[in-house]
Amino acid sequence: MKMPPLLSGILIKRIKRFLAEIRLDDGEEIIAHCPNSGSMLGCDSPGSRVLVSVSERPGRRYRHTWEMVRVNGVWVGINTLVPNRLIHETLLQRRLAAFSDYTTVRREVPWGAHSRLDFLLSGGRRSCYIEVKNVTLAQAGVAYFPDAVTERGQKHLRDLQEIVRHGHRGVILFLVQRMDAERFMPARFIDPEYARLLSESRENGVEIVVCQALVTPEEITVVKLLEPTVSV
DNA sequence: ATTCCGTGAACGCTCACATG
DNA sequence: CATGTGAGCGTTCACGGAAT
Incomplete structure (x- = not known):
């Protein structure tokens, strides 16, 4: 499954169930949709490197979607879709x-x-x-x-x-x-x-x-x- | 017959509030 | 005070009915 182009950043904090605060590598701080309803045990540590996709869909509240997190030397896919x-x-x-x-x-x-x-x-x-x-x-x-x-x-x-x-x-x-x-x-x-x-x-x-x-x-x-x- | 659009379910955790 | 219940969080997707 091909991924769209992803942006790199650092996880500041998973704010709540569906949202995460991320500092992109260009310095911009964003709120991204977190498409994972689980506890994400071990995958939501602040400071982790993360990758987000960007959606242009009109009407969407947050353009960015958190897709992956770097853990233990590997990428972990966190999008439950x-x-x-x-x-x-x-x-x-x-x-x-x-x-x-x-x-x-x-x-x-x-x-x-x-x-x-x-x-x-x-x-x-x-x-x-x-x-x-x-x-x-x-x-x-x-x-x-x-x-x-x-x-x-x-x-x-x-x-x-x-x-x-x-x-x-x-x-x-x-x-x-x-x-x-x-x-x-x-x-x-x-x-x-x-x-x-x-x-x-x-x-x-x-x-x-x-x-x-x-x-x-x-x-x-x-x-x-x-x-x-x-x-x- | 085909495309469009609105509706509702699902995801699982957290927090506010109710009940004992 | 302890425990239980329900709503809400944002997005996607399937579905049904309406419009073309």
């Missing part, structure tokens, strides 16, 4: 072997009365529902999800188990937007219930796929799969 776009692109390119025999990809597909999953693949042997999660947290070579207790994420795992019970494929796909990790685990120290649900889900047939993306100022690309460690 990226995983959906990137995985969509990767699915269409048939670059993920587990999903290469489907003919149709639909996005934002309703499930039940109150849920929506990111992708539904059809045209293969079994319909396949995929829920994508963005992973920005990593410590000592291990990527972790979630970075905050997530009620909604827990619901998605229950939905996926139900989907499998109905005879479909149910997939939770974690996109790790940083290259300084070799493994993936649920963040039991943050959300033990999520960790429990993830291993229960796998026992009940939900597939866990972990993609790792090379994040550079020019592009974000899925480069490999990581082996998840789900059990205790």
Whole structure:
């Protein structure tokens, strides 16, 4: 996935959930939209080098969007809209072997009365529902999800188990937007219930796929799969 | 049949306020 | 005083109805 030209700056402070104060390299201080609703644990330290994109869309309150942060010698993609776009692109390119025999990809597909999953693949042997999660947290070579207790994420795992019970494929796909990790685990120290649900889900047939993306100022690309460690 | 536009849901944290 | 509930934060995207 190609990135638009990005501006470099230093993070002054994440002001609140959707906003960050940044000093661009030309000295201008801006407020940028922060397209990440998570806690961004380890990715929002004041003083970090960051990259922002610039939007010309009329009516937009803040022109700049925070896209990446430099952490531990690598770029980390923090825009939570990226995983959906990137995985969509990767699915269409048939670059993920587990999903290469489907003919149709639909996005934002309703499930039940109150849920929506990111992708539904059809045209293969079994319909396949995929829920994508963005992973920005990593410590000592291990990527972790979630970075905050997530009620909604827990619901998605229950939905996926139900989907499998109905005879479909149910997939939770974690996109790790940083290259300084070799493994993936649920963040039991943050959300033990999520960790429990993830291993229960796998026992009940939900597939866990972990993609790792090379994040550079020019592009974000899925480069490999990581082996998840789900059990205790 | 196609494009345009308004509406609403989603994201998850934080803070104000209400309830016990 | 402790705990719980709800609104609000900015943007994108899908959707449905209206206009072309």
